[in-house]
Amino acid sequence: MAVDFENEIKHLRTTMGSVREVTDLGRLESQISELETKVSAPDLWDDQEVAQQVTSALSRAKAEHDRVTGMDTRVDDLEALVELGTEENDAETLVEAEKELGRVRRAVEQLEVRTLLNGEYDEREAVVTIRAGAGGVDAADFAEMLMRMYLRWAERHGYPTAVLDTSYAEEAGLKSATFEVKAPYAFGHLAVEAGTHRLVRISPFDNQGRRQTSFAAVEVVPLIESTDSIEIPENDLKIDVFRSSGPGGQSVNTTDSAVRMTHLPTGTVVSMQNEKSQIQNRAAALRVLQSRLLLLKKAEEDAARKEMAGDVKASWGEQMRSYVLHPYQMVKDLRTNHEVGSTSAVLDGEIDDFIEAGIRWKRAREKSEDRA
The missing domain is CATH 1.20.58.410 (Release factor)
Structure with a gap:
């Protein structure tokens, strides 16, 4: 034709x-x-x-x-x-x-x-945290797969990234990881990736070769700027220091340079261990903590923002996207119904179509809520 x-x-x-x-x-x-x-x-x-x-x-x-x-x-x-x-x-x-x-x-x-990225913080750089959910070692492995997926996506676009914290699981994969994507509109794009991701596959960790379902939670917050008024009184912080650890719990640092920062009023916890000194880790932890508190503050001011990163449960019934590797190959977003059959390409960072569909879905939903 x-x-x-x-x-x-x-x-x-x-x-x-x-x-x-x-x-x-x-x-x-x-x-x-x-x-x-x-x-x-x-x-x-x-x-x-x-x-x-x-x-x-x-x-x-x-x-x-x-x-x-x-x-x-x-x-x-x-x-x-x-x-x-x-x-x-x-x-x-x-x-x-x-x-x-x-x-x-x-x-x-x-x-x-x-x-369509005209939200208050859409222009910001992003801080992404991935946490293993239900599913044991498969979930930890899935968390590492998702981290690689987002880092590859950033690499494809030429966006600089910085890994701030990695907490390794005992057998394989990650308990959690936090990294920055240092590009304008990174938050606007990646905000739609926040939620629970579900993986279905034959577990490489099961000697009987059984199919396993596992979950991981993705949290995305905007990186704060110096103009943001998020002041945290010293009395509201509990700061613990410890030694950095690598895969399998092995020590990778002989000094107490890693930092765990807890915001007592909200219970928000941030850990940093990837910088070389305790001072650098404290600064990075404070920056991420301020970013999370900024989003919490925005949620309190704007009741329409219902999907907060802290609400992600990473378990059955909460998922927003499924990655099925067995018995067939498919990645499907359960909000937009966008799906592709090339799971390997998606896990290698080809997620632009999912992000764009998510942004359109999000804006359509916001317009619908405004009319209501």
Whole structure:
């Protein structure tokens, strides 16, 4: 069937019109101009923290602007390619135009999803914590599989990551792990991954080769910024220090450099052991604790935010996504019904389609709640 290029391009332009309206290029250009003025100030780097905030904001604003204007250019180029192929009756050019149409359509869809990330903290970097749930050693192994999946996803996009804490299980896998994804909108994208994940497979740890169901919980919180007002009185903190441990409980540090920080009023606990010194681990633990308390504070202010990371139970009946490796191969999101058969690709970090479907589902649900 011949491709209806005219309607396809018309649809792309309509979508890009919505993207431009949401992005507000005029506002973005004014913001870029203001930030460029600040960056050119000779005393900018007298305060390195402020300087980094300004330069990062400028980089994000320019990237957002170029992303939209660059896509407009790609649609224009696609239209020119179609016109050339049609006028010359060149089949090869039209085949190339059809391929480019697919690429542009996909890119516009991704850009449209980005415009849906307009929540208060969506622009933030993310702190992700994965905990093994029900299922014994298989659950610990699954937690490690999920950590690798998210780190691979970040790697595919060129997003820097930093592992803050890993608590290894005795036999295999992880009891828990915490890491940062240091990229704009990391929280907006990964927030929809929060919840209970379920794995069904033939257990490699069962000598009778039986099928095993196991669970792991994923928590995602926005990374705090210096402008966030989360002050924690010293009396509200209990700080314990201990020696870092590696796989199987083996000691990997001869000094008490690992830190466990407990926020007494809420019972929130954060452990850090991946930095080299106790001071660094304390700073990292405080940063993550503040991030979690920030989200708790937001939940108290906004009753509509019902799905808090601390509510994830990681057990049967609570799952939001299933990874089935036996008796068939399928990964299915139980909220959006998006599913794929290539489990190995998903576990290797190809989760963009799940994330995009989750973002659309989340925004549709929020609109429905607003109308109610």
